[in-house]
Amino acid sequence: MPTSIGHRAIGVAETLGAGRAAQVARVEAAVWAETIANFDDLSFLLLPRPAGIADKFWSDSQVAGWTDHRERLARHGRLWAQDDLSYFRTSTVNWL
Numbered sequence: 001m002p003t004s005i006g007h008r009a010i011g012v013a014e015t016l017g018a019g020r021a022a023q024v025a026r027v028e029a030a031v032w033a034e035t036i037a038n039f040d041d042l043s044f045l046l047l048p049r050p051a052g053i054a055d056k057f058w059s060d061s062q063v064a065g066w067t068d069h070r071e072r073l074a075r076h077g078r079l080w081a082q083d084d085l086s087y088f089r090t091s092t093v094n095w096l
Contacts, residue, residue: 047087
């Protein structure tokens with residue numbers, strides 16, 4: 001089970017350089033499925049990962065820091081709660 005959302009992702013432009021970053025069509029992340037027994041397990045292992053990864057790679061890394069990333073990520077919590085989805089509620093994010 002997740003223990004942290006870890007602010008480790010590096011933006012595409014930082015990794016490839018601004019010129020090559022425009023050539024990136026998508027990003028991906030792995031999920032290990034050995035412990036998944038039902039949909040709640042799956043959503044808990046996935047969320048907030050897709051939203052966090054998408055935000056990190058779509059945001060300008062020169063402007064968006066951890067505080068901005070955390071605030072944008074927190075907004076998704078309300079949507080997941082409305083859909084009764086289980087997700088990892090790390091204490092480093094003030095979930096809405």
